[in-house]
Amino acid sequence: MAAPQPRILIIYFTRTGNSKMICDNLVAEFQKSGINTVTEAVVFNDATPGVGKYWKHVFKSLFGAKYQLDAEPVNDPRQFDIVIFGTPVWSWGLPPPVAEWLKKRNFDITRTTFAAYVQMNAQGAESCIKDIEKLIKAKMSVSIISKSGEFKNRSNIDAKSVEFAANILKAHTEHLQK
Known part of the structure; x- marks a missing residue:
């Protein structure tokens, strides 16, 4: 008898739309396998494109400013077999709105497979992933890093998304066999 299809939750945060693009690619890829995927955006309305907003949040992040989400988390990650986090890097680390979302949720580290995709301009992706791991108290089974320039060629991102989904x-199958 085949194992039941995993329940997947993708939690993403986007300022420019890149995290949403990868989220949509992953959903489409999982749907090809008949897997329904739930998505949830981290809602922080002040995170909009623009150089001024960018620098505002760089300085706020560097100086430890408090962030308030514009919507409370909706989904309980403990109800999913796979939880995927998608985020850009802010000030060489995890964006504070994502950290706030993670602090408001609990995670089942024994049954859940965790993955992350991170977009960056220069550096900080590894520390961003480590920040997520610290907050959820678990290691990522799979992670992927994309540089901003890659988004200029959609076929590169599409191919990376297909490989990441696989x-x-x-990783989830291996997790179940442990």
Whole structure:
């Protein structure tokens, strides 16, 4: 008898639309395998494109400013077999709105497979992933890093998303066998 299809939750935060693009790619890829995926955006309305907003949040992040989400988290990650986090890097680390979302939720580290995709201009992706791991108290089974320039060629991102989705499902199968 085949194992039941995993329940997947993708939590993403976007300022420019890149995290949403990868989220949509992953949803489409999982749907090809008949897997329904739930998505949830981290809602922080002040995170809009623009150089002024960018620098405002760089300085706020660097100086430890408090962030308030514009909507409370909706989904309980403990109800999912796979939880995927998607985020850009802010000030060489995890964006404070994502950290706030993570602090408001609990995670089942024994049954859940975790994955993350991170977009960056220069550096900070590894520390961003470590920040997520620290907040959820678990390691990522799979992670992927994309540089901003890659988004200029949609076929590169599409191919990376297909490979990432396959690696997540493989990691989940291995997690179940432990």
